[in-house]
Amino acid sequence: MESRPTRQNNQVIPTLADSVQAVPHSRIRELAEIAMGMDGVLKLYFGESNQPTPDFIKQAAIEALGAGYTFYTENAGLPSLRRAIADHYQKLHAVPLDPVTEIVVTASGVQALNVAIRCVLDPGDEALVLTPAWPNGAAIVAMDNAVPVEIPHPLCGDRYIVDFDALERAVTPRTRLLVYTSPSNPLGWVATVDEQQRLLDFSRRHGLWLLADEVYDRLYYAGARLGDPVPSILRLATREDALMVVHSFSKTYCMTGWRVGWLIARADLAKRATQLNEFIISCAPGFAQKAAEIALGAGEAEIVTMLARLKANRDFCMQSLARMPRVTTPKPDGAFYLFPKIEGLRDSFDFCRRLLEQERVGLAPGVAFGAGGEGSIRICYAADQSVLEPAMQRLERFLCSATPV
Ligand SMILES: Cc1ncc(COP(=O)(O)O)c(C=O)c1O
Numbered sequence: 001m002e003s004r005p006t007r008q009n010n011q012v013i014p015t016l017a018d019s020v021q022a023v024p025h026s027r028i029r030e031l032a033e034i035a036m037g038m039d040g041v042l043k044l045y046f047g048e049s050n051q052p053t054p055d056f057i058k059q060a061a062i063e064a065l066g067a068g069y070t071f072y073t074e075n076a077g078l079p080s081l082r083r084a085i086a087d088h089y090q091k092l093h094a095v096p097l098d099p100v101t102e103i104v105v106t107a108s109g110v111q112a113l114n115v116a117i118r119c120v121l122d123p124g125d126e127a128l129v130l131t132p133a134w135p136n137g138a139a140i141v142a143m144d145n146a147v148p149v150e151i152p153h154p155l156c157g158d159r160y161i162v163d164f165d166a167l168e169r170a171v172t173p174r175t176r177l178l179v180y181t182s183p184s185n186p187l188g189w190v191a192t193v194d195e196q197q198r199l200l201d202f203s204r205r206h207g208l209w210l211l212a213d214e215v216y217d218r219l220y221y222a223g224a225r226l227g228d229p230v231p232s233i234l235r236l237a238t239r240e241d242a243l244m245v246v247h248s249f250s251k252t253y254c255m256t257g258w259r260v261g262w263l264i265a266r267a268d269l270a271k272r273a274t275q276l277n278e279f280i281i282s283c284a285p286g287f288a289q290k291a292a293e294i295a296l297g298a299g300e301a302e303i304v305t306m307l308a309r310l311k312a313n314r315d316f317c318m319q320s321l322a323r324m325p326r327v328t329t330p331k332p333d334g335a336f337y338l339f340p341k342i343e344g345l346r347d348s349f350d351f352c353r354r355l356l357e358q359e360r361v362g363l364a365p366g367v368a369f370g371a372g373g374e375g376s377i378r379i380c381y382a383a384d385q386s387v388l389e390p391a392m393q394r395l396e397r398f399l400c401s402a403t404p405v
Helices: 027-036 055-066 079-093 109-120 136-143 164-170 193-206 267-280 286-298 300-322 348-359 385-399
Strands: 006-008 011-013 103-106 126-131 147-152 175-181 209-213 243-248 261-265 377-380
Touching: 027 348, 055 286, 079 103, 079 261, 079 286, 103 109, 103 267, 109 136, 109 175, 109 209, 109 243, 109 261, 109 267, 126 136, 136 147, 136 175, 147 164, 164 193, 175 193, 193 209, 261 267, 300 385, 348 377, 348 385
Parallel strands: 126 147, 126 175, 175 209, 209 243
Antiparallel strands: 006 011, 103 261, 243 261
C-alpha cells in the first residue's frame, strides 16, 4: 500500500494513514474467513459457546424495549446497571466499589479495552503484554500509535507462570502499561494470588498502569465450589492504585452478540473513559444494558449449569488429546480453551489451514496469540459434544496422517 497520495488521470488519490498499516490483522479471523467459505466445518476457532443467550435474559430485553429503553443512556451506562455491578463485586469479592465514580459500562469487553488503553498511552509509549494472549490487546496498543512489548508466559511443568525477570528487563522510560489476562485466552492459565500481588507490586514499583482482563473470571474450575469466581485483583488493590479491570457479559451469559461490558478503574481514569465513550460509542444500547442488569441479578443457576457442561467438555477433550501423538496439553483452570503444543510444529497457521481443508475442523493457530504461541493450536471447547466428538476424532486422524506438521 502506498503511503503517499498518488496521481492518476489528474486526480490525487488519498491513501490510508501510515499508522493504521502498523495494526496487525487477526490471524484467527483470517483462518475463520477461509472456513466461512466451506460447508460442513466443525467450528472451534472463535471464543464463544454455541449455546444461545438464556431465555430470561432475552425476555428482559424484550420487556426493556417495551418499557422505553430505546434512547441514549448516560455515557457511563445506566445508573441501575452500575449499581448492580457494584453489588455483584460486593457479593462475589467483598470489594466495595462506587458505582458513580469507579464503574463505566461499555459496549463490550473489547470497547472497555479500547477506552482503557486509550486513556493511558501516548504515541510512542510502550505497553508490556503477557502472551500468548487474545491478540486484540496488543493490536489496540498499536492502534493508539504505541508499541506492544510481548512477554511470553514460560511453561513450567504443567503450569504457565509469569516471567518476572523478563518483565524487569523489558521496562524502559517509555513503558506506561502492563496488560495481562486471567483466566487467559488462549492458555486457560489463572494467576495465583501471589502472582497477582507480584504483578501489582511490579506495576507500583515502576509507576505503570496495570490492566487486568478478567472477562473469563466466572469460567473457573478450580474453586472450592463450581460457580466460585477467580478472586479479582481488586481484592488486593486499593482504589487509589493505577488499576483497570476489564469485564464483559459475553462469555459468562452467552451474550457475545449483545455487546455489553464494563470497566472498573481509579476514579480519574473512569471519569475520562466516560468522557471518551461519548466520541467512540456514546453508550451501550439501553435495552441490552437493562437485560445485562437482569443477567447479573438472576444468572447464578445458569452459570453453574454451564460450568458443569464446560468442565465435562474440557475433560473429554483433554482425554482425547492425551491419546494423540506428539501432543502435550497443559491443564487449564479457567476460560474455555485448550492450547495443546504439538512437537515439531513450526507453522501453526499452515497446520490449521490443512486441517480445515482435509478434515473440515476449524481451530485457531497458536501464532495468532503472539510471542510463545507458535507451535500450539487453540481449541475452544464451549461447543456441544455432538461437535467436539467428531472434531477430536478428525484431529487425531489428521495427526496420525503422513505429514501433519
Ligand atoms: C481475553 C478477552 N478479553 C476480552 C474479550 C472481549 O469480549 P467482548 O468484546 O465480546 O466483550 C475477549 C473475547 O474473546 C477475550 O477473549
